[in-house]
Amino acid sequence: MARLDVRCKVDLPVHLITDSINNKGVTEIGARFTSLSLNGGFIDYKPQYIKNKIIGLRYDLPGHGEFEILGEVLRLEDKGVAARFYNLNRDAKLKLWDYIKENISDDLSCPYCGKKNIQKMRRCDACGWGLNFYSQDYIVEHEKESFIQRLVSKSEAFTIEDIYKVLKFVDVDILKIGKNLDINEEFVGSSQGILNVFSMIRKVAPTDIPVLITGESGTGKELTAMAIHERSQRRNKPFVPINCAAIPENLLEAELFGHEKGSFTGAYKNKAGKFEYADGGSIFLDEIGELSLNLQSKLLRFLEDKIIEKIGANGGKKVDVRLIAATNSDLKSAITKGAFRKDLFYRLDVFNIPLPPVRDRGEDKIILARYFLNKFSKEMGLSKTFSPETIDAVKSYNWPGNVREIINKIRRAIVMSKETAVTPHDLDLEMPNMQIEEVTSLKEVRCTIEKQKLIEAMKHCNNNISKVARVLCISRPSVYSLRRKYNI
Numbered sequence: 001m002a003r004l005d006v007r008c009k010v011d012l013p014v015h016l017i018t019d020s021i022n023n024k025g026v027t028e029i030g031a032r033f034t035s036l037s038l039n040g041g042f043i044d045y046k047p048q049y050i051k052n053k054i055i056g057l058r059y060d061l062p063g064h065g066e067f068e069i070l071g072e073v074l075r076l077e078d079k080g081v082a083a084r085f086y087n088l089n090r091d092a093k094l095k096l097w098d099y100i101k102e103n104i105s106d107d108l109s110c111p112y113c114g115k116k117n118i119q120k121m122r123r124c125d126a127c128g129w130g131l132n133f134y135s136q137d138y139i140v141e142h143e144k145e146s147f148i149q150r151l152v153s154k155s156e157a158f159t160i161e162d163i164y165k166v167l168k169f170v171d172v173d174i175l176k177i178g179k180n181l182d183i184n185e186e187f188v189g190s191s192q193g194i195l196n197v198f199s200m201i202r203k204v205a206p207t208d209i210p211v212l213i214t215g216e217s218g219t220g221k222e223l224t225a226m227a228i229h230e231r232s233q234r235r236n237k238p239f240v241p242i243n244c245a246a247i248p249e250n251l252l253e254a255e256l257f258g259h260e261k262g263s264f265t266g267a268y269k270n271k272a273g274k275f276e277y278a279d280g281g282s283i284f285l286d287e288i289g290e291l292s293l294n295l296q297s298k299l300l301r302f303l304e305d306k307i308i309e310k311i312g313a314n315g316g317k318k319v320d321v322r323l324i325a326a327t328n329s330d331l332k333s334a335i336t337k338g339a340f341r342k343d344l345f346y347r348l349d350v351f352n353i354p355l356p357p358v359r360d361r362g363e364d365k366i367i368l369a370r371y372f373l374n375k376f377s378k379e380m381g382l383s384k385t386f387s388p389e390t391i392d393a394v395k396s397y398n399w400p401g402n403v404r405e406i407i408n409k410i411r412r413a414i415v416m417s418k419e420t421a422v423t424p425h426d427l428d429l430e431m432p433n434m435q436i437e438e439v440t441s442l443k444e445v446r447c448t449i450e451k452q453k454l455i456e457a458m459k460h461c462n463n464n465i466s467k468v469a470r471v472l473c474i475s476r477p478s479v480y481s482l483r484r485k486y487n488i
């Protein structure tokens with residue numbers, strides 16, 4: 001396999017700085033680098049004594065001055081030690097690269113993979129790495145190109161938790177997704193579905209395009225709307241959410257568009273509507289499918305020329321507002337029933353962000369549950385964990401109420417749980433797949449429980465039949481016959 005870094009033969013003096021034998025201060029040992037790359041080098045010091053694996057390395061790069069860096073001894077060999085450098089700063093790296101470049105051997109073979117006769121190539125046709133070492137941006141470009149391989153070579157040591165941490169770091173700290181949403185609000189998840197949502201938020205946020213967010217109740221539609229606003233140029237102006245289903249139609253019109261004094265009974269003074277409040281910012285119309293046809297046409301006018309019409313006013317008023325709408329209903333079927341305007345739908349549907357239900361988000365169920373368990377238990381000054389059965393129960397439950405249901409169940413479980421480990425019972429998830437409404441007889445109840453318990457025990461015992469029999473207090477033949485009966 002080709003190397004990720006050019007290594008070259010050198011003969012460069014280096015001082016190894018390490019703890020002294022008698023623990024009094026440090027010792028400096030004079031030695032020489034015999035080969036060097038940007039990540040480390042081989043030093044000809046025949047090790048009689050190196051106390052710590054971490055060492056200081058001081059060397060003078062001809063023409064570039066003196067450097068002192070930290071490194072780690074990777075291997076002790078007969079001829080010396082192989083050391084890895086700890087994060088060189090950019091300046092030290094670029095100067096070291098200049099030196100390496102000057103020392104790349106002229107034997108016309110690829111310094112990454114050893115392929116011969118590469119003199120006419122800009123890129124090695126065996127390993128694919130660029131060979132144009134004298135281009136000014138070469139090393140930066142190479143580090144970008146080789147980044148994924150570097151990560152892959154380290155990723156074998158990653159646990160699944162580390163992978164989530166890395167993905168979260170990339171989203172939150174580098175791409176700034178989920179940052180500054182609102183008071184401590186954060187977007188949690190690393191399933192493909194939710195990564196797609198992050199990517200769409202990133203793309204649409206800086207534009208002024210209206211957005212339609214669709215998804216079941218509790219999937220995070222409002223959170224998505226806030227994320228769009230917070231990542232837009234409008235972030236320092238108001239984000240005004242309004243739930244169209246929560247306000248009766250006759251009040252909603254005044255609420256959204258405002259009214260003039262005396263325009264109807266009860267209109268004692270002028271009132272600015274939410275669109276005016278949101279001027280310069282974003283308005284979030286939740287449950288847009290609930291808007292009456294009259295309000296739909298007013299909204300269409302706003303979308304077409306940014307004009308809103310106050311009740312009782314002569315003429316409209318221009319506002320600069322970005323519209324984000326959401327619905328958990330099927331607008332297309334509302335169109336066929338004549339309850340939703342087709343033209344409005346197409347204006348809204350220019351950019352649609354569909355939020356996947358939690359049941360389709362794979363491991364996100366666990367990530368979300370853990371996130372809220374930590375968050376709420378911290379808030380309550382407690383330390384809580386999930387038992388392995390609870391993790392299984394969280395995984396196999398369907399979460400029809402989506403993230404909101406996870407939040408509610410975890411809050412409840414923290415209060416209910418007597419031990420540090422939260423159980424499926426605390427979470428009210430004891431029989432995850434049992435649909436009570438569908439059960440009609442006692443026999444069915446028994447079968448449902450029997451099957452459920454068998455599934456849980458099989459999972460818990462990694463399909464080891466003897467263990468399952470012990471856990472369920474039945475014989476091994478009974479386990480086999482139950483498996484046959486329920487086709488498990």
Ligand SMILES: Nc1ncnc2c1ncn2[C@@H]1O[C@H](COP(=O)(O)OP(=O)(O)OP(=O)(O)O)[C@@H](O)[C@H]1O
Pocket residue numbers: 185186187188189215216217218219220221222223224286328403404407
């Ligand atoms: N991916 C997520 N990570 C963390 N919290 C989330 C996530 N998705 C949703 N939430 C939280 O779940 C709760 C419900 O989300 P939100 O109100 O945005 O859902 P919704 O789709 O608008 O629901 P509804 O249709 O019922 O109005 C909120 O407290 C929100 O902060």
Ligand SMILES: [Mg+2]
Pocket residue numbers: 221222286
């Ligand atoms: Mg909502």
